[in-house]
Amino acid sequence: NAGVTQTPKFQVLKTGQSMTLQCAQDMNHNSMYWYRQDPGMGLRLIYYSASEGTTDKGEVPNGYNVSRLNKREFSLRLESAAPSQTSVYFCATREGPNYGYTFGSGTRLTVV
Amino acid sequence: QKEVEQDPGPLSVPEGAIVSLNCTYSNSAFQYFMWYRQYSRKGPELLMYTYSSGNKEDGRFTAQVDKSSKYISLFIRDSQPSDSATYLCAMGPFGNEKLTFGTGTRLTIIP
Numbered sequence: 001n002a003g004v005t006q007t008p009k010f011q012v013l014k015t016g017q018s019m020t021l022q023c024a025q026d027m028n029h030n031s032m033y034w035y036r037q038d039p040g041m042g043l044r045l046i047y048y049s050a051s052e053g054t055t056d057k058g059e060v061p062n063g064y065n066v067s068r069l070n071k072r073e074f075s076l077r078l079e080s081a082a083p084s085q086t087s088v089y090f091c092a093t094r095e096g097p098n099y100g101y102t103f104g105s106g107t108r109l110t111v112v
Numbered sequence: 113q114k115e116v117e118q119d120p121g122p123l124s125v126p127e128g129a130i131v132s133l134n135c136t137y138s139n140s141a142f143q144y145f146m147w148y149r150q151y152s153r154k155g156p157e158l159l160m161y162t163y164s165s166g167n168k169e170d171g172r173f174t175a176q177v178d179k180s181s182k183y184i185s186l187f188i189r190d191s192q193p194s195d196s197a198t199y200l201c202a203m204g205p206f207g208n209e210k211l212t213f214g215t216g217t218r219l220t221i222i223p
Contacts, residue, residue, distance in 0.1 A: 004155075031209060040120070042215035043200070044154075050209050058210065090155055097207050098163075100146055103155030 004028055005108030006091050013081045013111045016077045021076040021107050030107070031094050032074035034066060035056075036087040043090070049074055050096075063104035115139050117199055118214030126222050131188040133176065135201035135214045142203040142212070145177055147186045150198045150216065159199075160186065163206075191221045 007034045025032065034046040045058030047069040063085060065077045079086060088108050091100040118135045125131055133147075144163035148156035160175040162168040168175045174187040184203070188195055201214040 040215060042118075043213040047211060048209055056209070084114055092155075097204075097209055099146075100158040100161050101156070101202075101211070105155050105156070106153075 002019040004091055004093055004102055004104035006089075006107050007009065008107060010108050011110070013078075013109065015082060017081050017112060018077065018079050019081065019109075020078075021089055021091075021109075023074045023076070023104060024072050026090075027075075027093055027095075027102060028071070029093040029095050029102075031096055033092040033094075034064075034074070035044065035090045035092060036060065037090060037106075038087050039061065046049075046076065046089075047083070063105045080110075081109075083111045085109065086111045113138060116201065116203065116212050116214045117219055120215055121183060124175040124218060124220045124222055125177070125191060127193060129191050129221075131186075131191050131198050131219060131221075133186040133188075133201075133217050133219070135184050135203075136160060136182055137184070137203060137212075139142070139212070140182070141205040142182075144204060145184050146211075147173075147175060147203045148213075149202040150200060152174075152197075156200055181193045193221045193223050196220045 004025045030051045031049040035043045047066040049055045052071045092105040116137045147160040149159045150156040165179045172189045176185040198216040200216045204211040
């Protein structure tokens with residue numbers, strides 16, 4: 001089993017371009033999350049989905065949109081990329097509240 | 113003030129030493145606590161999970177929680193070069209979807 005699969009692994013965008021980060025899990029978990037990780041800032045929650053059909057904002061949602069396509073897939077979209085969105089993005093999943101996360105391997109995004 | 117404070121290090125210790133990693137928190141609603149290990153250019157992986165005050169042991173790793181002091185620790189015994197990584201603490205209230213992470217401590221074990 002792959003666990004949590006993120007694509008792409010690396011991406012360089014120009015300011016103003018758009019892109020979608022993909023995440024798929026084969027763990028049959030209800031909850032899925034998108035985090036960004038920046039030096040000195042730790043992991044910050046962008047959006048999460050507690051179950052199929054629901055999404056909620058996290059700590060830093062501005063500039064992002066999400067779609068919970070089905071139970072397996074949760075995508076993150078940048079409509080108009082900005083240099084401040086240069087970061088490493090992690091998708092995570094867990095069975096529900098109070099459980100530990102399983103993280104994907106991350107997407108390294110650079111916006112120039 | 114951040115809800116979770118973690119010394120970023122870096123921390124370097126010789127192989128075989130006991131390592132102590134710590135986090136403090138301010139939110140008394142936090143009831144369960146985790147430690148994650150993150151190797152360079154990889155995603156974090158869950159190392160330890162606990163929800164009660166006291167110690168929990170798993171092999172060379174011991175997680176300690178003191179809710180009265182709002183202080184958690186991770187001890188690594190007989191440290192190995194393969195333990196070199198960034199260690200993140202994380203915590204949250206029961207039943208809440210959101211988890212709060214520390215900024216991570218970068219640890220290097222010197223052979």
